[in-house]
Amino acid sequence: MRPDSRIWSFVVPIAAVILALMIASIVILLIGKNPVVAYEALIKGAFGGRQAIADTIIKTTPLILTGLAVGFGFRAGVFNIGAEGQMIMGALIATVVGINLGGVPPVIAIPVTMLIGMLAGAGWAAIAGYLKAKTGAHEVVSTIMLNWIATYLSSYMVTEPLAVGSGTPKSPEIAESAKLPPLLTIGATEMTSGIIIAIVAAIIMYIILEKTTTGYEVKAAGFNPYAAEYGGISISKNITMSMAISGALAGLAGALEVMGVHHRFLGTLSGGKGFDGISVALIGQNHPIGIMFAAFLMASLRTGSNEMQFVGVPKHIIMIIQGIVIFLVAADRIVRTILIRKKKVRS
């Protein structure tokens, strides 16, 4: 199998997951537990029963979207490390609008709230894109700073102007008409229909990247900005636009969390899912389909880990698994680069 073939891109992440599970099982053995029992619990926790599956799918939804956000950025040559902040802004603004949509029919309220969330994320990311295009300020630095601004702005909003109740800082609930209808209700768990929107988003991203002129330009700018500019593609326009699209996806993740899961803005709503998007994109090799599977894998590990805790294996084992998978996928890039370069030297 050639290291630059397409099949290789599928085989590597799968092999990485298997290898990671094997290495983690050694760690489990070292702490005196039985890996078979642990993994049994992990699988049961993630897929044992309708409730577990629903939980896994709920967790998958935002990870697909933040993964797409980061992955799209990578394809366009920008490292959007600010999906976290864009997700927060998407959720916050969607909440503010959603609260005030009482009396508007759902057919209008739902798309409007969703769109507002996307616009908020897009706008937030476009700031970093614009700064990079105009001044050359690196997007890693500016998106990290924007993350902090979003974090503190949102916690101010839910402790002061929007605050309700006591305990965790939170906003009031959004209007009934702006809530996403659940796909399934199992006991107390409402499985959000957001998953469908996330899958549609992945398909749209695939079409944009592979079938449209915009995708051609975005990827060209990502691969080789000099050649792209030579070919009449405006780099500054592309950077701003790519960041905005990336941010819109992260903003959508936030809006869907509000509309389909929490129905209000919570201080802990994002909980690092924006950063998880980086891992998801990496494991999914920046490909929309790969990202969907990677998000599902990470969500399964997360839901399953609670059950694993019950059989006495600390849930942090899954962090080890996740870390090893990312390491191996990244190592594959290194191996591949070396293999391909070697081939070039010889010819």
Place this chain on the structure above:
Amino acid sequence: MPPSLGGIELDKEYAVVMKGITKRFPGVLANDHVDLFVEKGEIHAIVGENGAGKTTLMNQLYGLLHPDEGEIYVFGKKVHFKGPREAIEHGIGMVHQHFMLVDNLTVAENVVLGSETKKGFLFDLNEARKVVKDLSEKYGLLVDVDAKIEDIPVGMQQRVEIIKTLYRGAEILILDEPTAVLTPQEAEELFEILRRLKKSGKTIIFISHKLNEVMEISDNVTVMRLGKVTGRLKTSETNPKEIARLMVGRDVVLRVEKENKEPGDVVFEVKDLWVKDNRGLDAVKGVSLKVRRGEIVGIAGVAGNGQTELVEAITGLRKVEKGKIIFDGIDVTGFSPRELRDMGMAHIPEDRLKYGLIVEYPAYYNLILGRHHRFPFSESNFLNKRFILKNAEDLFEEFDIRPRKPEMLGGNFSGGNQQKIVVARELSHEPKFMVISQPTRGLDVGAIEFIHKTILRMRARNVGILLISMELEEIFSLSDRILVIYEGEIMGETRPEETTFEKVGLMMAGHRLEEVER
């Protein structure tokens, strides 16, 4: 007829004999029973097109690769090198195409790196400086021993590489395409050095695909084609035409014939153009020029005299500080690359890997770059894959791009075929005016012939062409008018039939036409 044994003449003393060398790479037979005989104290040229197996052969002599079959003798002794270290011990030194120097160390430090001069346990810099100075004087290799590599010109860096091999006791020097990175003047200096080295008894193996150099410097020539030796010639008894035929496998036109042609009206004009370089210094200082339809205007000059900035300004990639660019009667100063392309300007860039190609894109996508947003390749923002593939198939056929695999990534084609992809794309735009920069850099004879013919075909189709090249040969054989650029200024205008290499060379060194003519 001297007694001979399978090509070896017994009355001669050989520095290197390689017999029946065969080297296979997956899918490629890089060397197919290659015989090489290098006499002691000669300059031996190995010529062949890119991919003929020259470098592979030399890497085996230097111990970097190991032959699958065959024997190697150095000074009559059979050798099996495990690595370069053993080759060096046997007196072999190699100067690679890409220098292996540490940028922020001095010349002296670089030379001794790996086998340092020592005083007790400590590095003895003074001794190193002295050794390097002695070597430099003995062989006339002018270097500044205390300068850092990053501060010295390419020509001097190459001399440092040569001193490095001499310091390690090299008796046989392998130089892989040594003039590829040099200006004509620097190349001339290098040849002087090689002649001196030969006089002092060193043996030199010189890899090249530039025939005039081979004719000038070598005693014997081994010609390779597709991994095989196709000729073993005495330089004094052959000519460039014969070598070219052995290299390419057919007759090659070394200097294309240009038909006489009256140019049309002015299609492109630059008036008092000022452009800055990346450091913010003036790189183009008040250049004015005109190009007519069906005319080739050549700009000659040593690299780094403002050509890059001039081209970038003309094609919309760099800001114009002052002056005017007029294209097809319209003031296009400040237009974007896309606007200029849409108006009918094409551009073959000097650096095809940086500007000309997206190496991660398949060839069929590279062949639409710049027109990807226009019908029929794009329709309401959707790519039309059918037309894109059809376009690629047509251009692959018309320009004989190999292999015939439009789905192969741009980066996986050979240099010559990458350039064909760029040329094919730019010509298929049906341009009115073309900027062509270093069109044949790094290409072999067969590809050069093809590119030159193509450029003249565009001239016959009434396209105005601005040709920028560092190869004087190229400028002379293609241009209708020649402009010489030096430090961002035009030194003068002349015609190839009215001037000589020497006169243009003087202008390239900063003398104005009036001084040269006097």
